[in-house]
Amino acid sequence: MISVVDYGVVNLGSMLNMLKKIGADAQIVSTEDEIARAKKILLPGVGAFDxxxxxLTRRQLAQPLIRKAQVxxxxxxxxxxGMQMLGHSSEEGRLxxxxxxxxxxxxxxxxxxSRSKVPHMGWGTIQPAKSSRLIKGVDDQSRFYFVHSYHVVCHDSADVLATTEYGYDFVSMIQRGNIFGAQFHPxxxxxxxxxxxxxxAEL
Structure with a gap:
């Protein structure tokens, strides 16, 4: 069961429809107790970092998320x-x-x-930086949809799962053990x- 976190700043309809299409069991969670029972968590997000x-903080979901991931x-x-919020901070905000x-x-x-404009919007490919079950089968024909003005900068290169070129190479996927991130919209x-x-879903 995939628990999709609803914290009030994202439309979950398209994500739930896609999970249903692939036959994955999924549910929306929005409370601390629901996250405490989760076996697998998907943290979506659109909009500003702060x-x-x-x-997340107002709904008292930040600490339960940290506990599920780290402990x-x-x-x-x-x-x-959702991927950007996995890090320490953002130039977009102060929190x-x-x-x-x-x-x-x-x-x-x-x-x-430069011919590259902000935001980065449209289709792009990813270049795997290491192997992972999450991107098994991904090749140079695999295209993903991006809409973003900010990108994650990893301080440990071992956390980089894939990069994408847009003016320069940026981190488009991350993995640290059980923690994953995708900058694009799957x-x-x-x-x-x-x-x-x-x-x-099969992890």
Missing amino acids: QGMAA EKIPVLGVCL PGLGLLDAHTARFKFDAG EKSHRFGMSLLRAF
Whole structure:
């Protein structure tokens, strides 16, 4: 069972529809008690870093999430803003992140003559940095949908699962043990996103 965290700043419809399409058991959770019973957690997110962290803290979900990931070591997957909140901080805000990853989030910065624009929006490929069950079968034809102005910077290169080129190479997926992150939206990435979510469901 995948527990999808609802903290009030994300539309869960497309994610739940995709999980249903691949045959994964999924439920929405929004309380500390529900997270305490979770066996696998998916943390989605859109919008601003401080808005997301404030919502998690206000609903008293931050500490239960940290406990499930660090102590119980259940599989946790952060998506888009959810991945960024796994780190310590973000240039987008002032609040601390969950601190599950030794990383911070930075805004895309390009030279004046660069053709790359912010936000990064559209389809892109990923280049695996190490092997993982989560991206088994991913090749150079696998395309994922991105919408973001900020990206994660890992302080430990061992946490980088995959990178994507947009003006320069940035971290598009992370993994530290049981903790995973994807900067793109698997629920909007058609069969490629389905493959990744199926792999997470089977962990």
